Amino acid sequence: MTESSAAPAAHPSVNFGKVGVLLVNLGTPDGTDYTSMRRYLREFLTDRRVIEWSRFKWYPILFGIVLNTRPRKVGKAYELIWNKERNESFLRTYTRSQAELMTQALGDLSNVVVDWAMRYGQPSIASRIEALKQAGCDRILLFPLYPQYAAATTATVNDKAFQTLLAMRWQPALRTVPPYHDDPAYIEALANSLTRHLATLDWEPEVILTSFHGIPQSYFDKGDPYYCHCMKTARLLRKRLGFSEDKLIVTFQSRFGPEEWLQPYTDKTVEKLARDGVKRIAVMNPGFVSDCLETLEEIAGQAAETFHHNGGEKFAHVPCLNDSADGMKVLETVVRRELQGWAQGLH
Structure with missing residues (x-):
């Protein structure tokens, strides 16, 4: 060779x-x-x-x-x-x-x-x-x-x-x-997390917000399935917990820039609920696997402040699933x- x-x-x-x-x-x-x-x-x-x-x-x-x-x-x-x-x-x-x-x-x-x-x-x-x-x-x-x-x-x-x-x-x-927005294990984990957290409170929320990160409305109009996935997650969670549509509602947070984003907006909803006389609310973030800036600062911080400033009395933020069992x-x-x-x- x-x-x-x-x-x-x-x-x-x-x-x-x-x-x-x-x-x-x-x-x-x-x-x-x-x-x-x-x-x-x-x-x-x-x-x-x-x-x-x-x-x-x-x-x-x-x-x-x-x-x-x-x-x-x-x-x-x-x-x-x-x-x-x-x-x-x-x-x-x-x-x-x-x-x-x-x-x-x-x-x-x-x-x-x-x-x-x-x-x-x-x-x-x-x-x-x-x-x-x-x-x-x-x-x-x-x-x-x-x-x-x-x-x-x-x-x-x-x-x-x-x-x-x-x-x-x-x-x-x-x-x-x-x-995996509709996976039974995911829905069960969200339900358990919410139930356990509410059990630690000495009050019951009148309204529970499931706040998802928003996307521009134009993205949804072009065919992004995100909005539909969020709505299905909330519907399955509602069904699992036996809540009405008025008790557990869907909102969208973290918008950026001048464009219209998916609605209703979380911050505007929190403000309106307080001004309409709702005194006790809880907010959870099913779309976030881990707590981060958008959940800890924007919801647990800013949203709580907005609610109290507009007449609300009790506000609870339900932690994300994080690394829990x-x-x-x-x-x-x-x-x-x-x-x-x-x-x-x-x-």
């Missing part, structure tokens, strides 16, 4: 045969300072799935105004709910914990490796897919941690993962977890179902 036709040397110790599970949440800044916040907001607000406006229209606003003013404002908000003990956002704390607990829960599956990532910020999706690949995962289950599907959340996680695969010669096989049962149920045919020892 001539030198030019010699067989290439084999790669030393190539790992393969394992299955990765990658839990992915929205993201988090590395700190509450201006630079960290600006870096995070820039990555988030340049995502075409999040802001669908023309770049010619949006970028002058983003780079001329938003990224010069919002980092300080949002940084102050994060300061109020920052996990000082670990010097990180609670979203990072909970997502890491969910991955660690998932590793324990799937201990009977000998070939599964669990990791976690953020769509915006660190650890990045690309870095963790690469790490799983290096650990021998030639199949990866990608789990966007959003019960209700939206292009601005679930789809952009999937986009980023497939974008990572574009640069890889040896790609792992990739499965994406579908929405019920919350982990939901995630594990979904993961085991989606791993069928891949994980060794799964029946």
Whole structure:
């Protein structure tokens, strides 16, 4: 055999045969300072799935105004709910914990490796897919941690993962977890969480708000199923608890910019309820897997203040499922179902 036709040397110790599970949440800044916040907001607000406006229209606003003013404002908000003990956002704390607990829960599956990532910020999706690949995962289950599907959340996680695969010669096989807004385990966990929290109060709410993150109305008009998924979650939760439509209502929060978003708006509803004489309300956030800025600062903080300022007396915020036993049962149920045919020892 001539030198030019010699067989290439084999790669030393190539790992393969394992299955990765990658839990992915929205993201988090590395700190509450201006630079960290600006870096995070820039990555988030340049995502075409999040802001669908023309770049010619949006970028002058983003780079001329938003990224010069919002980092300080949002940084102050994060300061109020920052996990000082670990010097990180609670979203990072909970997502890491969910991955660690998932590793324990799937201990009977000998070939599964669990990791976690953020769509915006660190650890990045690309870095963790690469790490799983290096650990021998030639199949990866990608789990966007959003019960209700939206292009601005679930789809952009999937986009980023497939974008990572574009640069890889040896790609792992990739499965994406579908929405689980109507999964019985999820509905049961929400019902248990609400019931348990209300049992700790010495008063009963007249109205319970299920506050979901909003999306622009135009996204729904273009065919995004998010609104329908939110309404179905609330309908199933209502049915499970035996509540009327007046007792448990759906609202949408966190709107941004001049566009019309899904309605009714959470802040306006809270204000109206108080002004109409409702004295006791509770708010829960079924669309958030983990407590974060939008639940801790916007709801537990701002919404409570709005309610009391307008005549309300009792306000309760129901924590997200986070890394609770019920919350982990939901995630594990979904993961085991989606791993069928891949994980060794799964029946």
